[in-house]
Amino acid sequence: MPLLARTITTPLAVEVHAGALSHLGTLLADRRISAGGEVAVVVGPGVGKAAAERLRDGLSRAEIITITAGRHSDALELADKLRSRNFDAVVGIGGGRVIDTVKYASFRQGLPMVSVATSLANDGIASPVASLDRDGHSISYGAHIPIAVIVDLDFVRQAPIRQLRSGVGDALSNLSATADWQLSHDVTGEPIDGLAMALSRSSAEAVLRHPGELTDDDFLTSLADALILGGTAMAVAGTSLPCSGACHEIAHAVQENHPDAATHGEQVGVGALFATHLRGDSRMFEAMAATMKRHALPRTPGDIGLSVDEFTAAVAYAPRTRPGRYTILEHLNLDGSALRARITDFVDDLN
Structure with a gap:
């Protein structure tokens, strides 16, 4: 055989x-x-x-x-x-x-x-x-x-605590990115790589479920492993899709329009949480929101210094940062007023 x-x-x-x-x-x-x-x-x-x-x-x-x-x-x-x-x-x-x-x-x-x-x-x-x-x-x-x-x-351990929080946001965003990749596969026929998906998703889940504190060696090891496996997933797939979806589109849009708003990991963390809310995945949304809150990560536009209107404009612009990507943003294709309403609901659900 x-x-x-x-x-x-x-x-x-x-x-x-x-x-x-x-x-x-x-x-x-x-x-x-x-x-x-x-x-x-x-x-x-x-x-x-x-x-x-x-x-x-x-x-x-x-x-x-x-x-x-x-x-x-x-x-x-x-x-x-x-x-x-x-x-x-x-x-x-x-x-x-x-x-x-x-x-x-x-x-x-x-x-x-x-x-x-x-x-x-x-x-x-x-x-x-x-x-x-x-x-x-x-x-x-x-x-x-x-x-x-x-x-x-x-x-x-000597790095600013904000950098560790940023890493957590980047790791957790893979849960949203893989969901977007699956959506693109289901709707457009985008090829999908099961091994890359497994590496990205399982390593992010390890961070999501880890009970340790941000500065514990065991937690830091899990976080390092997740970031390394995320990078490896991209190499396996030959594309950034296992780690980059609507979360990164939003982050790049925020970065271009509000460069001092937050770190990259904080931006993708908020983007991933909002994208998960858009998908209506309540179980994952609640789990991500709880983990981000426990580690004191930003979760809402206000947490990264943006108003609802500023965040709405960034999300509306986000698909232009990665032309050709198909994520929950392209799938729903919400106009400005509908998008603002969804963002308002997102903020309300976290308060």
């Missing part, structure tokens, strides 16, 4: 625990990523720089590069710097903006990239996507999935 299988791209190594950074040199050698430590260690101006200093003894041949991060031009500038030496790999240490900048720069240079996350604000720590600002817009660029992912809980 023939055995049919597929090959999927995943990180060679994943380490999530306190003190994980101290194992980086060993991991690079054992996984044949860099036997001699000829790597570029790229950091932002924040905690990543302090983390890189810990590596000097174990990776004496590494070159530490400090960058500004988050813009497409930053990634191109870093790509130019990476041409200066024959590096075996690039190690990005920091939060989401640093990781995405390093991810895209290393992809441009054809170099493997090791992601060392010092915060858990979004699933970019392990995804094949780099979100970078260009001409006033946040644009998602395709890239290789990191060859290894390290999450050192010692550093994660």
Whole structure:
């Protein structure tokens, strides 16, 4: 009987625990990523720089590069710097903006990239996507999935609590994204990948149901696992659909029109909760709302500094941020007054 299988791209190594950074040199050698430590260690101006200093003894041949991060031009500038030496790999240490900048720069240079996350604000720590600002817009660029992912809980605990809440919002949004993907499959025939769906949905459910507090190591491990599996789900599917639906359309619309309103994870969390309300999925809506409340996440437009009218305008604009996507927003296709009424009901149900 023939055995049919597929090959999927995943990180060679994943380490999530306190003190994980101290194992980086060993991991690079054992996984044949860099036997001699000829790597570029790229950091932002924040905690990543302090983390890189810990590596000097174990990776004496590494070159530490400090960058500004988050813009497409930053990634191109870093790509130019990476041409200066024959590096075996690039190690990005920091939060989401640093990781995405390093991810895209290393992809441009054809170099493997090791992601060392010092915060858990979004699933970019392990995804094949780099979100970078260009001409006033946040644009998602395709890239290789990191060859290894390290999450050192010692550093994660030092991150602002808001970043952890953002990560929870990003993880929970996968429950809405997978529902949108299923809807698109049912209505338009959009191809669906069951393995990617399972990875994204089950990891988000683990965060949804976890009883721990936001700063407990066990909860942080589950959150890191969820964000890593979300990134892996995108690599499996070859698309961001398992992690990006109406929730991200809304977030991108809010970001474009109110750039200081909230973090990305907070925006997608509110977007996911509203999209779930639109679907009429009361069980999931109540579970998500309860988890978000317990971890003190924003849940309503007012919680992220927007009026009902401002949020209505953002949601109306949202489908334009991802043309071709079919989500609950495109499915219902509500006009302005109907949309405002649904948002008002959504806010009332949370109060």
